[in-house]
Amino acid sequence: MKKLETAFYQQSDVLRIARDLLGKLLVTQWEGQCTIGRIVETEAYRGVTDKASHAYGGRRTARTEIMYAAGGVAYVYLCYGMHHLFNVVTGKKDEPHAVLLRGIEPVKGLPIMHSRTGKRPGDISLGAGPGNLARAMGIQTMHTGQSLLGDSMYIAEDGFILRKSLLQATPRIGVDYAGEDAALPYRFIIRDNLWVSKRNTFLLSKK
DNA sequence: CGACCGATCGTCT
DNA sequence: GACGATCGGTCGA
Numbered sequence: 001m002k003k004l005e006t007a008f009y010q011q012s013d014v015l016r017i018a019r020d021l022l023g024k025l026l027v028t029q030w031e032g033q034c035t036i037g038r039i040v041e042t043e044a045y046r047g048v049t050d051k052a053s054h055a056y057g058g059r060r061t062a063r064t065e066i067m068y069a070a071g072g073v074a075y076v077y078l079c080y081g082m083h084h085l086f087n088v089v090t091g092k093k094d095e096p097h098a099v100l101l102r103g104i105e106p107v108k109g110l111p112i113m114h115s116r117t118g119k120r121p122g123d124i125s126l127g128a129g130p131g132n133l134a135r136a137m138g139i140q141t142m143h144t145g146q147s148l149l150g151d152s153m154y155i156a157e158d159g160f161i162l163r164k165s166l167l168q169a170t171p172r173i174g175v176d177y178a179g180e181d182a183a184l185p186y187r188f189i190i191r192d193n194l195w196v197s198k199r200n201t202f203l204l205s206k207k
Numbered sequence: 208c209g210a211c212c213g214a215t216c217g218t219c220t
Numbered sequence: 221g222a223c224g225a226t227c228g229g230t231c232g233a
């Protein structure tokens with residue numbers, strides 16, 4: 001298992017990073033609890049020109065400031081007052097690109113994930129969807145700004161190769177407010193993977 | 208299967 | 221004071 005390094009996160013093409021994160025392992029280990037999940041669903045938020053992004057138009061607020069940091073840190077924010085959404089900040093300093101992690105296939109620490117979420121063994125919603133993913137991995141807004149290059153929270157590769165035929169791009173979820181940008185194919189999933197968020201599966205059958 | 212609804216609160220206007 | 225990069229449940233066809 002090899003931890004992804006700065007050079008990976010600071011590539012300029014956030015779409016490529018979002019794609020390449022599929023199949024990688026997300027690791028968190030804190031409070032004596034280690035959990036690992038394989039990333040099966042991501043969404044790219046592409047800098048200041050992307051109407052769906054919190055950084056659209058170069059907007060800077062206390063909350064989104066971390067998006068302008070150099071790639072390799074976490075951007076976690078509270079959505080709908082109850083869900084913690086975890087993004088990987090990418091690009092160079094002052095290029096506010098980010099990748100939202102939307103789905104993981106649980107790999108290690110299943111009992112811990114079950115106790116964190118209250119879900120029962122066999123429930124495939126455990127790591128499906130950004131809110132569920134963060135809850136299962138123990139990620140909260142207090143982790144925003146945290147480095148992904150340290151030991152408590154990082155992404156690694158283990159030799160898993162994603163066949164091209166299993167890579168699929170679709171429009172992003174829940175960004176209707178973004179006008180024409182809502183239709184951009186910036187969501188990436190591992191096709192037919194059990195752990196991809198089930199909502200909007202109709203998008204797949206339509207294709 | 209699809210449409211809709213309530214929960215719940217930090218952030219920005 | 222309004223509004224989410226969501227989720228889980230319900231209701232009707």
